[in-house]
Amino acid sequence: MTLSRRILLGGLAAGALAVSSMSANAQTVIRFSNWVPPTHPVSTEVINVWADNVKKATEGRVEVEVISPLGNPPSHIDLVQNGVADAAMIVHGYTPDRFKLTEGMELPFVADDSRSASIAYWKTYEEFLEKANEHDGVKVIGLWVHGPAHFFVRDKEINTLDDMSGLKIRVGGGMAKYVAEDLGTVPFFAPSSQSYEVISKGVADGIMFPTESVYNFKIGPAIGQALEIPGGLYRSSQGIVMNQAKWDSLSPEDQAAIESVSGMALAELAAKMWDSQDALGREELIKAGTNFKTADGDLMDAITEKLSVEEDKWVAAGDDTVDRKAALDYYKQQIEAAN
Secondary structure (H helix, E strand, O other), rough: HHHHHHHHHOOOHHHHHHHHHHHOOOOEEOOOOOOOOOOOHHHHHHHHHHHHHHHHHHOOOOEEEOOOOOOHHHHHHHHHOOOOOOEEEEEHOOOOOHHHOOHHHHHHOOOOHHHHHHHHHHHEEEEEEEHHHOOOOEEEEEEEEEEOOOOOOOOOOOHHHOOOOOEEEOOOOOOHHHHHHOOEEEEEEEEEEHEEEEEEOOOEEEEEHHHHHHHHOOOOHOEEEEOOOOOOOOOOOOEEEEHHHOOOOOOOHHHHHHOOOOHHHHHHHHHHHHHHHHHHHHHHHOOOEEEEOOHHHHHHHHHHHHHHHHHHHHHHHHOOOOOOOHHHHHHHHHHHHHH
């Protein structure tokens, strides 16, 4: 055996021993199935940081082990509920028929950032939404929304609502789909990772996305025109959930420690990432040649009129479980307070 091979094998063995020792020191290991690309800021600045915070808060008794995905993104709520994974990040819009109350936090025009809306979201969840038990079978660790979504197209400048009509726009489901239909576009479903391909090849004409995602999913080279919508077209509801039995197995001390770095703290952590990445993405897209304009005047009036139905629809679809009008009013009040 060559010296270099001995050194390599020795290093691998030492690394494996270190990992084994680190896990052995933890009383509980939480297996976190992560479908987000490992280099994406959601992984590096939210999930991994939260995992480190959990370890510190519990003084090493609980360790979050981030592993490769055990299924596709929409399946993760079931994977956690069934105990296949101990924890995961979920996007509510990926299973829209399952989560109706979260759609109210995704409505158009409510905030120009992630921070104020995410803070307001967590407060609204605790005050109104939690009692509806839409997340039955899992422990909600934290909730947030990404920054405002805007309208990005390959090459057509949007000056009127008619300019949008008939365009094939990639959406992820939920509120994004409703908004696309209201604006007269044709919703087109494709994974985020395939967005550049379908737009660059003309299969889709554009996408409704936060600026961050256009940049970080490397869709920018296919985008010539960006129409920014004050308050956003929608914002995606997201969160981290844990298997309920796994949560119940933790000591009250460790539960309290994890909650101290979750909930509002997690909402603020995620929002900080989204807002900073939106700013970076906008700067980099402009450098690369994307033309940005802000909807105003008659165009903004027309967009507002078309999308105003979504708030009415969401409120009217409620039952006696949650006073949706009160919840939405509270959500908006908390956004204003956060600003």
